Amino acid sequence: MNYLIGAFKPSCNISITFSDAKTRKQVPFKKENGQTVMLPLFQSQENIYGKISVEPVPGKKVEHNGIKVELLGQIEMYFDRGNFYDFTSLVRELDIPGEIYEKKTFPFEFSKVEMPYETYNGVNVRLRYVLKVTISRGYAGSIVEYQDFVVRNYSPPPPINNSIKMEVGIEDCLHIEFEYNKSKYHLKDIIIGKIYFLLVRIKIKNMDLEIRRRESTGSGANTHVETETLAKFELMDGAPVRGESIPIRLFLSPYELTPTHKNINNKFSVKYYLNLVLVDEEDRRYFKQQEITIYRLEENSSVPS
C-alpha cells in the first residue's frame, strides 16, 4: 500500500504533532532501516494529544470518505513480517466524508492510554506504538501516515530483592561459590559480587561474566529462541588457587539492555541471564547461567541498596 503512495505522489501532506512536543523527552530509536531517529517518549496512562494537519498539494483537492487517527500497539514477528498483531487499538474520527481544499488541522486526544508493554526491538520480534492517520478514499486507496513513539514503563524498586548465591562445581575438579548481590537489577545498576574458589584442579586461563539476552517468540511447538551475548566482561586473568575470592563489579549502564519482558501478550518473552564462564588453558569452557530480572527504574528515584 505504501509503495503506491510513493508511486503516485500523494496528493496531500499529513503531519502529526504532539502538543507537548517541545517539553517531552525524546529518546533515540533505531528504525528498521538502521537509522536512528529521536522519538517522543511516553509511558502508560499518559494523555497523548496533539494536532493533525492535512494539507493538499496546492491546486488539488482531497476527496475522502472520512479521516481517522488510530493509536496502535503492535507486535510484529519477523517470520511473519508485515503482519501486525495489534494488542492496543484506539480510534478517533477526525472528519466526516467530504473534500479538503486547503490545509486543515484536527486536534486529537487519547486520554490515560493503557500501554502496558514497552517498545521493544528484538531479533525476531518488535513491539511498537504508532499513531496512524488514515484518509479513506473509495477508489484511489487510502492515504496513511504514521508517527512512531516510544513507550517506557517504570517500576518501583522491588520489595524483595534477594542475592543470588550458589555453589557449583565439577567433582574433584572445580568447586566455586559465587554470589551476585541481587537478583533484580535496574538498567543503570551495578552488579556486585564475588567468586570464591573452593577447589581448583584445572588450569584456568581466565573468567568472564556475560550478560545474555534470551528472546523467545511464538508458543508451543513454534517457539523460537534467540540468545544474544550483550556483554562480555573479564573478571579474572590467570589461574587462581584454592581460597581465592575474586570481586565482581559490573556497571550495566554501558550496555543496551531492556527490562525483562515476561510473556508479552503470549507472543514473546525477553529474559536476561548472567553467565559466568571459566576458560581453561585448553580453551574448554565451564559456565553457569543465572537468570536475573531487569527493570526500569525512574531515573531520579533512589534505589534502596
Next chain:
Amino acid sequence: MMADGHEDEEKWLAAGIAGLQQNAFYMHRALDSNNLRDALKYSAQMLSELRTSKLSPHKYYELYMRAFDELRKLEMFFKEEARRGCSVIDLYELVQHAGNILPRLYLLCTVGSVYIKSKEAPAKDVLKDLVEMCRGIQHPVRGLFLRSYLSQVSRDKLPDIGSEYEGDADTVTDAVEFVLQNFTEMNKLWVRMQHQGPAREKEKREKERSELRDLVGKNLHVLGQIEGVDLEMYKETVLPRVLEQVVNCKDEIAQFYLMDCIIQVFPDEYHLQTLDILLGACPQLQPSVDIKTVLSQLMERLSNYAASSTEVLPEFLQVEAFSKLSNAIGKVIEAQVDMPTVGVVTLYSSLLKFTLHVHPDRLDYADQVLGACVKKLAGKGKIEDNKATKQIVALLSAPLDKYNDIVTALKLSNYPHVMEYLDNETNKVMATVIIQSIMKNKTQISTAEKVEALFELIKGLIKDLDGTPDDEVDEDDFKEEQNSVARLIQMLCNDDPEEMFKIICTVRKHVLTGGPKRLLFTVPPLVFSSLKLVRQLQGQDENPFGDDTTTPKKIFQLLNQTIEALSSIPAPDLALRLYLQCAEAANDCELEPVAYEFFTQAYILYEEEISDSKAQVTALHLIIGTLQRMHVFGVENRDTLTHKATGYSAKLLKKPDQCRAVYACAHLFWVDDQENMKDGERVLICLKRALRIANAAQQMSNAARGSTGSSTLFVEILNKYLYFFEKGNPQITVASIQSLIELITNEMQSESTTPDPATDAFFASTLRYIQFQKQKGGAVGEKYEPIKA
C-alpha cells in the same frame, strides 16, 4: 632451542612495544583534543599489550615501564579533567567499563590516584577498593606488575601521620592495612609461580622469580617508611602480619628473601624489641631455608647497633637479647633436622660474635655459646665438611680476635670441646691461629694451668692425633708449624720459679708425646726455657723452703730425661749440643756431678752415635770449646774429660782434622784466668803433636798426589804458638817460634809445594802481626823483639 626461544621473545617484545606505541600515539592525540572517550579507548588498547603471556619477567618489565610512562601522561590528563570540573567519581566509574580486566585495573589505579588527590573520598576507601579489585589478576607476573603499579602510584598518598591524606582517627592503620594486603597478595602470586609450569623448568622459574622479588620486597620498604608505624604498631600489627605471610607461604625462596628484607628494612631498635616474635618465626620456616644467613645478618645488625652507641646497651639487657637469640638458634637447629653442620656452626659463630660485641664482659655467655655448639655437634664425630670446619675456625677465632688474648679464651671451658670436632688438618690450622694470636699480642701465659689448657687446644700441632702420623704433610708446612710451636714455648714464662717449673713440666709432658719428628723442634726451646730458669735461680742463694721447691738440680734431672728423649729419633748432634749447654749451665751453678754427667752423656753420644767424620769434627770442637770453659771440675774429673777429648782428637779420620783438633785441645790445658789450669808443658805437647800430624799430612799428600798440600796447617799452628807465647806460657820459646817460621818459609819456597794464595796471605798477615807487636813496645814489644820474621 634456547636461542630460538630468546629470539622469539625479542620479537614478541618488539611487537608489544610497537602496539603499545601506536595506541599511545592515538591516546596522545585524544588527550590533546580533550577527547575523553577516545583517550580511554586507546589507553585501554595500549594497556592490552600487557596482557601477553609470552614474555619473561625481564622483558615484561621493559614493556611495563613504557606503559608506566604513558600512564603518567594519562594521569596528568585525568587531573586536568578533574580540575576542569569533570567528576572524578564519574571517571572512576567510566574506566571500569573496560571489558578486559588488566587494562581496566591499570586505568582504575590511575584514576584512583587522582581520586585520592582530589580528596573527594577518603584515601583509605579508595585504596581499599583498589587493592581489593586487583584480586582479579591471578596471573603471577601480570598480577605482580599491576600491584607494583598500585604500590607505586599510592606511595605518596597513604593516609600516614602528617600526610595531607591523613584522615580523622587511626588512619595509619588503614595505610598499613593497605600495604600489608597488597604485600600479602603479591607474595602469594610470587610464590605461586613456583608451582606453575612443568617441573623441568624449575631452574628457569627460580631465576625468573628472583628477578621479581624486589617487587614484593618493595612493599616492606614502604611499610618501613610509613611514619606512623611506631614500635607499638610494628609489634602488634606489622610484624605479626608479615611473618604470618612469610611462614604460611611455605616457600623457600620467599621465606629467605623476606626474612632478609624484614631485617634490612626495619630499624634495629624495633628488631631488638620484637626479637621474640621475629625469632619465633624462624623454626617455622621450611627446612631448606638458609636460615643461618638470615639469623647471622640479624645478629650482625644488632651487633652494629650495639656498637653504634653505648646508650643502647641497656636495651639489649632489658630484652635479654642474648638468651633469646640463643634459644632461637637451638630451636631452629632442632626444627631443621637436615641442617648441615656448616649451618649449625655458622649460627653459633654469629651468635658468638654477637655476644662478644654486645656483652664483652660476659665471658660466660661466650662459653654458653660454645657449649651449646658442642651439644649440637655431639655424636657427629669429626667434621669432614670443608666449609663447616672453616666455620669452626671462624667460631673459635672470634674470641681471640675480640680479646686479643688467649688467656681469656682459655677461660672458656667449652673451647677445647669444640676443637675436638675438627679434623686433624683443621685442628692444626686452628692451633696455628691460636699461636699466631699469642705471638701477635705478645700474650703472657703465666700459669701451668693455662699452659695445660693451651696445649690441650693446640694438641693438633703437638702430637699425631689418633696416633696415625700423617704422611701427606708438606715438609715446609710441617717445619713452619713446629717452628711456631717452638716460638710459643719460648713465650711461656713466669717470674715465679715455682710456677715456671710447673709450666716447664707441663710443656714437657705434652712435648714428649710429639713423636720423633716434632721433638727436633720442640725439645730445644724447652731445654733453653729450662736453662733460662736455671740461670734465674743460680743468682739466688739457698732456697729457704727446703726440698720441695724448685732447685737447679731438679731442673737438670728433668733436662737430662728430656734430652734423652731425643735418642729415640735419633738426633745425636742435637742432643750433644744440648747436653753441652746443660753442662755449661751446671758449671755455672757449681754442680760438678751434674756437669760431669752431662759430659758423660755427650761423650757417649760422640762415641756411639756420631759416626760421620764431619759431624765428629764439629762435635769435637764443641766438646773442646765447652770443656775449656768449665771450671767446676776437680782435677781428676777434668783430666778424665780432657784426656778423652784429646784422645778423640787424635782419632779423627782426616789428618788436617786431627791436627786442628789436637791444637784446639791445647786450650784445655791453659785457661786464662785460672792459675791452677795453666799447664804449659801439656800445651806444648799438644802443639808439637799437632806439628807432627801436620807434617804427616803433608807427606801423605806428597805421596798420594806428588805435591805437598798447602802449609796452612803450619801457619795455623804458628798462630797457636804465638797465642800461648803471648799468654806467657814458658814452654813456648822464641826459638820454637823462630824455627816454625823458618819451616813455613822453606815449605812455601819449596817447589813441590802447590802455591796457595790464601795461605800466603795468612802467613804474611801473621808475620805482620809479629811486626806489629814488636813495634808496640812495652812488655809485649820486648817479648816479641827476639823473633825474627
